[in-house]
Amino acid sequence: MRTMSIPMPDPMAIDVEQCRAETPGCSNVLHFNNAGAALPPQPVLDAQVGHLNREAAIGGYEAEAEAESQLQHTYAAIARMLDCTPEEVAIVENATRAWDMAFYAMPFEEGDRILTSRAAYASNHIACLQVARRTGAEVDVVPHDEYGQIDVEALRSMMDDRVALLALTHVPTNGGLVNPAAQVGEIAGEAGVPFLLDACQSAGQMPLSVDEIGCTMLSATGRKYLRGPRGTGFLYVQKDWIERLEPPLLDLHAATWTGPETYEIHSDARRFETYEGHVAGAVGLGVAVEYALTLGLEAISERVQMLADTLRTALSGASGVTVHDAGRTRCGITTFSAEQKTAPAIQTALREHDINVSVSTPSSTRLDAEARGLPDLVRASVHYYNTEAEIERFVSRLKSVLKG
The missing domain is CATH 3.40.640.10 (Type I PLP-dependent aspartate aminotransferase-like (Major domain))
Structure with a gap:
């Protein structure tokens, strides 16, 4: 006999401040590399x-x-x-x-x-x-x-x-x-x-x-x-x-x-x-x-999608930036390129300011990348412990990096 499904929680039940307090890395970095390896909580x-x-x-x-x-x-x-x-x-x-x-x-x-x-x-x-x-x-x-x-x-x-x-x-x-x-x-x-x-x-x-x-x-x-x-x-x-x-x-x-x-x-x-x-x-x-x-996976999903949508909207307004995400349903991963700098250069520049992202290369998903003509992409992946303030800081720093 299979186990019962997990009850659907209230999406507002996630105490973001408590989650951040239980995540030591939040004090050190702005971490948008959760699709690479998320920051672990203290437990x-x-x-x-x-x-x-x-x-x-x-x-x-x-x-x-x-x-x-x-x-x-x-x-x-x-x-x-x-x-x-x-x-x-x-x-x-x-x-x-x-x-x-x-x-x-x-x-x-x-x-x-x-x-x-x-x-x-x-x-x-x-x-x-x-x-x-x-x-x-x-x-x-x-x-x-x-x-x-x-x-x-x-x-x-x-x-x-x-x-x-x-x-x-x-x-x-x-x-x-x-x-x-x-x-x-x-x-x-x-x-x-x-x-x-x-x-x-x-x-x-x-x-x-x-x-x-x-x-x-x-x-x-x-x-x-x-x-x-x-x-x-x-x-x-x-x-x-x-x-x-x-x-x-x-x-x-x-x-x-x-x-x-x-x-x-x-x-x-x-x-x-x-x-x-x-x-x-x-x-x-x-x-x-x-x-x-x-915390509840439904609540996690709803918050992650909200943060990712906020990030995509903010990135779409940045000069020279193109968001490359596809799908009718989307998740916490956002990918983009910029006319001014390559993805590896952006990653390196952001890391100097304690901001973590990763680079997604065409070789990792060759069929899709070649079909869509994708270059190296900056991958910024949010999680529920990230905040709207971090998104604002991220986009602001990105704009500065692209001007430099």
Whole structure:
């Protein structure tokens, strides 16, 4: 039986000042790089550092045994966030490994079709190309509609009995677009085709019910909008699919050596894990997920969208600046370029004033970047602990940088 959905909170319930007080980094930087790695709150730091201190005091294995209930809490917290069961959750070292463990477990054959989107992340598309070379499968890119998101009707028309997987990036790395994952899930469900959703940029900034989305597998990271530790990620696999997928690698954690020439793979999602892991990170990840659930993902989503819309409007009024975000529904990621300076030059100049942004290069989403003729982009990604005053300061400093 699946867990109950998280109740919808009041969007005004987020106490921004308290969240900022619990975020040490807010005193040091204006952080608009939350899609890279968000500033962690103090409870996450305390959990992670506390476990490292226990490792130093009593030993790594002993500290892990002592933290068993905290580790189990991490599985439970992720399950609550995704509306699934803890047995459907694997904790791994990053989102790429989570996605790879699911993707490379698929038994692709010659003639199979992998449907993906134009805004797929580079790591995912490279994996698709590698598997196509190895197996003779085909990679087909679904067209985008006038909003820049995956064209749902085009996807429906491309479905046939050779489609072996739908692979979708929920929120691309190079803009505010939110792809219509639930509509893709509906099509996948009707066709009985597995659906792998990359939720790396969406986990922590919007609700992610796997039942409502209809995905078979979902990969995500801890370091971005969940505000968790780096070196943490997780994978969801729908229970009816777990034993249909053989992981691309096994060890004594994922399987049991039952005889000289036999082994049994574990029956839950932990078959996608390996023995050695970042225990302090996993403990901190659970605290980060709980922190987000306590605030409420609906409330987080509403505030993030409001801040991002405010930022886009302000940037649109800056001389020489072009905002490149697409999508009917948008999120906390804003990307722009400027006539006066390159994106790396802007990033460097802002960093000198303790303002953090990142640069999104065409190579990270090559198909989309080439189709839209995108240059290197400045990526400014807000989170709920950011403020309207920070947006004003950011745009003011940007204008000064562009004049310099």
